[in-house]
Amino acid sequence: xxxxxxxxxxxxxxxxxxxxxxxxxxxxxxxxxxxxxxxxxxxxxxxxxxxxxxxxxxxxxxxxxxxxxxxxxxxxxxxxxxxxxxxxxxxxxxxxxxxxxxxxxxxxxxxxxxxxxxxxxxxxxxxxxxxxxxxxxxxxxxxxxxxxxxxxxxxxxxxxxxxxxxxxxxxxxxxxxxxxxxxxxxxxxxxxxxxxxxxxxxxxxxxxxxxxxxxxxxxxxxxxxxxxxxxxxx
Amino acid sequence: xxxxxxxxxxxxxxxxxxxxxxxxxxxxxxxxxxxxxxxxxxxxxxxxxxxxxxxxxxxxxxxxxxxxxxxxxxxxxxxxxxxxxxxxxxxxxxxxxxxxxxxxxxxxxxxxxxxxxxxxxxxxxxxxxxxxxxxxxxxxxxxxxxxxxxxxxxxxxxxxxxxxxxxxxxxxxxxxxxxxxxxxxxxxxxxxxxxxxxxxxxxxxxxxxxxxxxxxxxxxxxxxxxxxxxxxxxxxxxxxxxxxxxxxxxxxxxxxxxxxxxxxxxxxxxxxxxxxxxxxxxxxxxxxxxxxxxxxxxxxxxxxxxxxxxxxxxxxxxxxxxxxxxxxxxxxxxxxxxxxxxxxxxxxxxxxxxxxxxxxxxxxxxxxxxxxxxxxxxxxxxxxxxxxxxxxxxxxxxxxxxxxxxxxxxxxxxxxxxxxxxxxxxxxxxxxxxxxxxxxxxxxxxxxxxxxxxxxxxxxxxxxxxxxxxxxxxxxxxxxxxxxxxxxxxxxxxxxxxxxxxxxxxxxxxxxxxxxxxxxxxxxxxxxxxxxxxxxxxxxxxxxxxxxxxxxxxxxxxxxxxxxxxxxxxxxxxxxxxxxxxxxxxxxxxxxx
Ligand SMILES: Cc1cc2nc3c(=O)[nH]c(=O)nc-3n(C[C@H](O)[C@H](O)[C@H](O)COP(=O)(O)OP(=O)(O)OC[C@H]3O[C@@H](n4cnc5c(N)ncnc54)[C@H](O)[C@@H]3O)c2cc1C
Ligand code: SF4
Ligand code: SF4
Ligand code: FES
Numbered sequence: 076x077x078x079x080x081x082x083x084x085x086x087x088x089x090x091x092x093x094x095x096x097x098x099x100x101x102x103x104x105x106x107x108x109x110x111x112x113x114x115x116x117x118x119x120x121x122x123x124x125x126x127x128x129x130x131x132x133x134x135x136x137x138x139x140x141x142x143x144x145x146x147x148x149x150x151x152x153x154x155x156x157x158x159x160x161x162x163x164x165x166x167x168x169x170x171x172x173x174x175x176x177x178x179x180x181x182x183x184x185x186x187x188x189x190x191x192x193x194x195x196x197x198x199x200x201x202x203x204x205x206x207x208x209x210x211x212x213x214x215x216x217x218x219x220x221x222x223x224x225x226x227x228x229x230x231x232x233x234x235x236x237x238x239x240x241x242x243x244x245x246x247x248x249x250x251x252x253x254x255x256x257x258x259x260x261x262x263x264x265x266x267x268x269x270x271x272x273x274x275x276x277x278x279x280x281x282x283x284x285x286x287x288x289x290x291x292x293x294x295x296x297x298x299x300x301x302x303x304x305x306x307x308x309x
Numbered sequence: 310x311x312x313x314x315x316x317x318x319x320x321x322x323x324x325x326x327x328x329x330x331x332x333x334x335x336x337x338x339x340x341x342x343x344x345x346x347x348x349x350x351x352x353x354x355x356x357x358x359x360x361x362x363x364x365x366x367x368x369x370x371x372x373x374x375x376x377x378x379x380x381x382x383x384x385x386x387x388x389x390x391x392x393x394x395x396x397x398x399x400x401x402x403x404x405x406x407x408x409x410x411x412x413x414x415x416x417x418x419x420x421x422x423x424x425x426x427x428x429x430x431x432x433x434x435x436x437x438x439x440x441x442x443x444x445x446x447x448x449x450x451x452x453x454x455x456x457x458x459x460x461x462x463x464x465x466x467x468x469x470x471x472x473x474x475x476x477x478x479x480x481x482x483x484x485x486x487x488x489x490x491x492x493x494x495x496x497x498x499x500x501x502x503x504x505x506x507x508x509x510x511x512x513x514x515x516x517x518x519x520x521x522x523x524x525x526x527x528x529x530x531x532x533x534x535x536x537x538x539x540x541x542x543x544x545x546x547x548x549x550x551x552x553x554x555x556x557x558x559x560x561x562x563x564x565x566x567x568x569x570x571x572x573x574x575x576x577x578x579x580x581x582x583x584x585x586x587x588x589x590x591x592x593x594x595x596x597x598x599x600x601x602x603x604x605x606x607x608x609x610x611x612x613x614x615x616x617x618x619x620x621x622x623x624x625x626x627x628x629x630x631x632x633x634x635x636x637x638x639x640x641x642x643x644x645x646x647x648x649x650x651x652x653x654x655x656x657x658x659x660x661x662x663x664x665x666x667x668x669x670x671x672x673x674x675x676x677x678x679x680x681x682x683x684x685x686x687x688x689x690x691x692x693x694x695x696x697x698x699x700x701x702x703x704x705x706x707x708x709x710x711x712x713x714x715x716x717x718x719x720x721x722x723x724x725x726x727x728x729x730x731x732x733x734x735x736x737x738x739x740x741x742x743x744x745x746x747x748x749x750x751x752x753x754x755x756x757x758x759x760x761x762x763x764x765x766x767x768x769x770x771x772x773x774x775x776x777x778x779x780x781x782x783x784x785x786x787x788x789x790x791x792x793x794x795x796x797x798x799x800x801x802x803x804x805x806x807x808x809x810x811x812x813x814x815x816x817x818x819x820x821x822x823x824x825x826x827x828x829x830x831x832x833x834x835x836x837x838x839x840x841x842x843x844x845x846x847x848x849x850x851x852x853x854x855x856x857x858x859x860x861x862x863x864x865x866x867x868x869x870x871x872x873x874x875x876x877x878x879x880x881x882x883x884x885x886x887x888x889x890x891x892x893x894x895x896x897x898x899x900x901x902x
Contacts, residue, residue, distance in 0.1 A: 086814055117768040120820035121812040125349075128527045130563045130644060132455060133353040149647050172498055173817040179350075192463035193414025202367070203411040205423035211416065218416045218449075218456060222352055257414070 076100050076152075078111065079162040080122065084173050091171065093162075100152065108140055108155050108163070109148035112175075124175040131288060134221030137228070138175050139164040144225040144286045166228035168237065181237040182224045182244065189241060189249040190267070194260035210256035217251035217296065219289050220244060226283035226293055232276045239272035243283035243293030246274060250296035253303065265304055274300055313493070313504040313748060317740065318344045318471075320730050321491065321505055323478045323534065324513030325351030327359075327454070327719035328698025330461040332511055332677075335727025337468035341734055346473040346494055346505065348529060348822070351462050355515050355527040356719065359454025360640060361568035362428055362446025363410075363720075364713035365403030369424040370444035371435065376400040377892055378435055379445060383714060386432045386597050387707025388849035388859065389897040390547065390867060392886035395703045398675050399714075399721045401891075406720045407447050415460040417449050418637075428637075429571040430712040431595040432902070442595060444571075446713035451566055451640040457716060473505075477822055478533060480751035481510065481541040481694070482743050488692035489541070490741040493751040497822065500815030502755065504748050508738050509693060509730045512538065512671065512679075513723070516699040517833040519826075521664035521782075522775035525557050525564035534700035536829030538671045539836065539872040540754075543681055543691060546702040546867045546883065548669035548833070549841035550850050552710055553784050555601040557663025559621040561648040564665065565641050565658060567712040570594040572637050574626040576605065577657065578613040584622075589902040596902035599709045599850045602662035606784045609661075616659060623657035630654075662784050667833075668710055668850065670702035672869070672883070677701065677726030682869055682881060693741060695730065697722045704867065707885075708849020757806075758824045764809035767824045774801055774827075778834055782841055787854040791842040798835050799876075805831055832872065840868045843880040861897055 076098055083091035096115055100106060106114075109126055116122050124147070125135040131149035138147050140155040141162050155161055169177040195204070227233045227242035241249065249268060252258050268274045274297060283293040320336045322329045325347035336343040345351065366374040380400040384391055411417060411425065418426035430446040449456035465472075475497040482491050482504065491506040517532025518524035535545055555576070556565045570576075575594045578584050588604035589596035596604075605622050608614060615623050626634060631654045634642060638653070645651050645658045672680045672688075677695040680688045698719045705718055781794040805827060812820040846860035847853050869881040887894045 084814055085816055116820075117766075120767070120810075120823070121814065121818075123817045123819050125353075127349050127353050127529045128355070128358050130358065131647065132452075132640075133349075133355075133357050133527065135349065135353045176817050178498075183350075187466060192467045195412075199408070199412040201408075203408050203417070203425050206419050207423045208419045208421065211419045214416045218459070219452060221357070221455070222350075252414075255414070255416075 077160055078115065081164040082174055083171055105151045105153050107148050108150045108152060109136055111152060112147060123173045132221060134223035137166050137223040137225045139166055144229045146223060146288045149288060166224055168228045168234040179224060182227055185241045185245040186222065186248060189245050190264060191248050193252065193255060193258055195257055196259065204257050206256055213254045214251060216291055217247060217254060220247055220291060221289060223288065225286045225288060229282040229286045231280060232278055236272060236276055240276035241273045246300060247291060247293045247296045250300050253300065265307055268300060269304060274304065312745065313502055315504045315506055318342050318507045319734055320509045320511065321346055321507035322511040322513055324515060326354035326513060326515050326698060327356040327457055327461060327716060328723040329513030330465055331720045331723030332513065332697055332727040333470045334461065334465050334468055335724050336730060337465060337470040339731045341731065344471040344473050346476045346478060348475065348477045350474050351472065352459055354458060355530055356454045356458045358527060359716055360451045360564065360566035362430060362448040362453050362713040363407065363716035364430065364433065364445045365407045365447060365717055366445060367404045367407055367425060367447065369420060370427040374443060374445060376403060378437060378443065381437045381895055382433050383705060383711055384895045385438065385900060386709050386711040388709055388900060389865060390885050391707030392704050393889040393894055394886045395675050396705050397889035397892065399705050399717060402721055403717050406717065406724065410457060410460060410720065413460050413464045415449065416456050417447060428568055429595060431567050432597045432711040448568065451568055451638045453716065477825065478537065479755050479825060481537050482747050482751045483541050484741055484743040484747050488741045489694040490743045493748065498817055500818060502752065506740060508734065508740055509695060511695040511697060511726060512700050513698045514700045516667045518664050520775065520778045520830050520834045522779040523562040524664040525554055525562055531826035531829050532833035533826065533829045534696065535670065536832040539832045542873065543671060543679060544869045544871045545836055546669055546672040546869050547704060548836045548870055549844055549868060550668035550708050551664055552598055552666040552668060552850050553602045553662040554665035555598060555605055555662050556624055556660040558649045559659035559661050562663050563644055563648045565624065565644060569624060569626055569638060569641060572633060573629050574624055577623050577625050578608045579615040579619065580613060584608050592902035597709055598712065600902055602784050603852060605662055621659045621661045624660045625657045626653040627655055666710055666715065667699055668706040668708065670700050671696040673701050673703050675703065675725060676729035677722055682883060695726045697726050708851060754828055758810040758821065759813060761809045764807045765804055767808060767827050770801065770805055770808055771827050771830065774830055774834055782837055785852050785854055786841060788842065791838060795838050795842060798838055802831055836870045839875050840870050840880050844868055865897060
């Protein structure tokens with residue numbers, strides 16, 4: 076099988092290049108893209124990419140496979156490749172550090188901006204704060220985000236304004252805390268998102284939803300934040 | 310070597326998993342200058358993979374639950390070489406540690422009354438083993454580790470902890486007095502090498518499951534903290550004790566949680582027989598992990614394994630119904646579809662016992678202070694150094710860890726170490742200056758790899774090491790095989806010392822990291838092999854064909870391994886603590902489930 080892989084080492088290369096590598100795939104088993112990367116790396120140890128859990132839960136190996144963002148470790152070759160060809164690139168829209176490794180600073184900064192922790196200044200009880208199952212249910216589809224950046228780097232609004240538009244991942248987490256019955260900072264959280272960019276730059280293109288490897292729906296969360304902001308404005 | 314650039318902190322925590330971040334939170338909240346140095350972005354640490362739960366007697370499912378029962382179960386689970394003072398501490402402060410996590414915002418699953426949901430886990434009982442199965446594992450669906458780790462990261466952001474993300478710790482800097490004064494680390498993105506100076510250095514580097522060819526562990530679990538400690542002359546304790554989890558997905562190694570059996574799933578052989586009823590009539594599928602793993606291998610060896618090669622057994626869940634599976638085990642459903650190509654609501658999952666957890670580690674007291682043994686056989690504290698989490702051996706897991714006790718260990722002892730460091734700083738512990746050559750010592754192996762010009766490849770040597778361990782240090786062990794492996798590993802050490810790093814580039818050079826990790830894998834593998842061969846009995850996870858019984862007369866003790874002397878002088882022993890402060894000690898008994 077032929078694999079085209081994006082190569083760039085700032086110390087050696089003037090500009091990025093695509094390298095074609097050939098690899099024999101074992102018969103009868105559908106490898107994941109990460110397995111293929113590991114096979115390539117055994118041949119050429121200089122290929123750089125991030126990975127850790129190899130089971131889709133740590134969010135390290137978001138990359139672009141044949142034009143589509145996803146996690147290398149849970150994307151089978153059969154799904155990623157088309158007509159025996161596979162092109163691997165770093166996530167789009169973020170500066171490349173080397174090969175498939177991108178600089179995630181902007182992405183993390185947007186996450187930090189949404190006050191990503193529970194705020195509740197009432198003195199805690201001796202045991203846990205109670206939360207009814209129906210309230211806890213509201214966090215499902217939100218708390219599972221693994222910060223892989225597949226969504227934000229597929230979002231045109233984030234490409235154009237990575238410094239001002241919080242992006243789908245950050246907004247999903249913003250809503251995770253707005254939706255938590257234990258959180259008391261709703262007004263402050265909304266106030267921080269009111270400007271024309273943080274939320275309102277979302278154009279509802281839904282790229283984020285279609286790439287999220289955890290099946291989460293940032294667009295829906297953004298919609299909920301919008302209606303909270305609008306109803307508060309009235 | 311030229312002087313390295315230096316950074317200074319009050320406390321440096323190597324590792325951004327659950328243990329490291331719990332300790333960091335304690336320090337940052339007290340206003341100390343704290344840094345977490347981690348080779349992966351913190352939420353990518355292995356803790357994120359933990360599925361089933363975190364154990365503590367919070368009495369949500371059973372109002373009568375008692376931390377003393379939890380303590381009894383943990384001591385019994387450890388096959389009596391867990392330290393009873395440490396287990397007492399962990400189980401008694403456990404509930405408080407859970408409430409703290411909840412107050413920080415951790416999204417636990419809830420009961421109808423709004424309390425934290427608890428599920429049954431293996432080896433947890435009521436009334437000192439006499440009252441049946443206990444539901445004690447506090448859970449966030451089957452993503453407990455994810456929920457815990459993200460919550461801790463979020464609270465560290467709130468507390469203003471400094472994060473040195475994607476920095477790789479190379480080696481400890483130890484001064485002439487044997488005191489640790491910091492470490493040498495490598496910034497992965499730039500390749501810059503720095504001396505990180507600190508008044509207290511905390512190793513929270515997690516496990517080393519990657520010494521085995523298949524494991525439930527993440528690729529980053531290469532035992533770096535163990536390697537660093539051994540090279541600095543500190544011992545490791547009970548390193549022969551490796552837990553094999555009963556339900557790793559056949560071939561992939563990916564874990565499906567014991568919570569599956571907690572929710573009512575069970576194991577069957579190729580005939581569809583629920584075989585655990587024969588091996589553990591009372592606890593059945595929720596017996597201790599070592600017991601279940603051995604029973605599975607026995608079934609396979611007796612020809613009752615499933616599949617074309619009769620090399621695994623089956624975990625049956627379909628009878629639980631789609632709704633329970635979807636609500637309680639959503640992550641498992643995803644994993645088994647991806648890695649076993651089965652939908653657990655319809656078909657059983659193929660599973661085999663798979664390397665999962667390192668019970669042994671760097672010996673510490675309950676404050677996380679690292680211990681060594683001095684000439685008279687007594688313990689002595691190593692100045693400036695702490696260890697917490699899976700890399701440490703405090704020891705609450707002894708020869709076999711109970712499910713859901715590791716996450717508890719992380720937060721309880723992470724916090725305890727933080728508190729101890731805070732006190733030490735208040736009493737005025739300062740920086741300890743190393744000599745230039747002490748810093749040079751800590752850069753030696755980096756220089757070795759950087760100067761290599763030819764030799765074998767890191768990937769090949771790693772594969773060989775992992776295969777030796779998988780074949781010879783599995784669920785059952787034999788003296789002959791272990792002795793042969795000790796020789797093979799000694800050869801491997803010489804070959805690794807001459808191996809080649811072809812890529813010498815600076816920026817994000819992951820080949821260099823893998824070379825540095827290989828040194829650490831080797832340290833862990835060699836220690837495991839030598840001590841496993843020396844412990845001439847079967848206890849907990851250590852089951853030998855040639856010494857099939859537990860030998861309390863000679864081995865009701867910890868093993869202690871020093872890298873420099875083991876080949877000549879053998880393995881040392883250290884007494885187990887049998888004196889808890891508030892309860893009567895639990896005396897060793899035969900372990901049946
Ligand atoms: C699949 C799976 C499921 C599990 N489920 C459960 C469960 O349900 N309940 C339970 O109690 N336990 C469970 N465990 C066990 C538990 O998850 C681990 O024991 C625990 O998370 C280890 O945490 P830690 O903080 O010690 O280390 P880790 O989370 O492994 O973190 C180690 C940290 O050290 C850093 N590090 C390592 N080496 C270096 C270096 N050289 N330089 C810089 N940084 C370094 C890493 O970057 C990382 O941040 C499970 C384990 C597995 C494998
Ligand atoms: S829906 Fe909004 S956030 Fe999602 S990709 Fe489109 S513009 Fe971006
Ligand atoms: S929302 Fe999905 S795609 Fe976006 S960062 Fe989270 S897990 Fe990744
Ligand atoms: S390696 Fe963790 S998500 Fe792929």
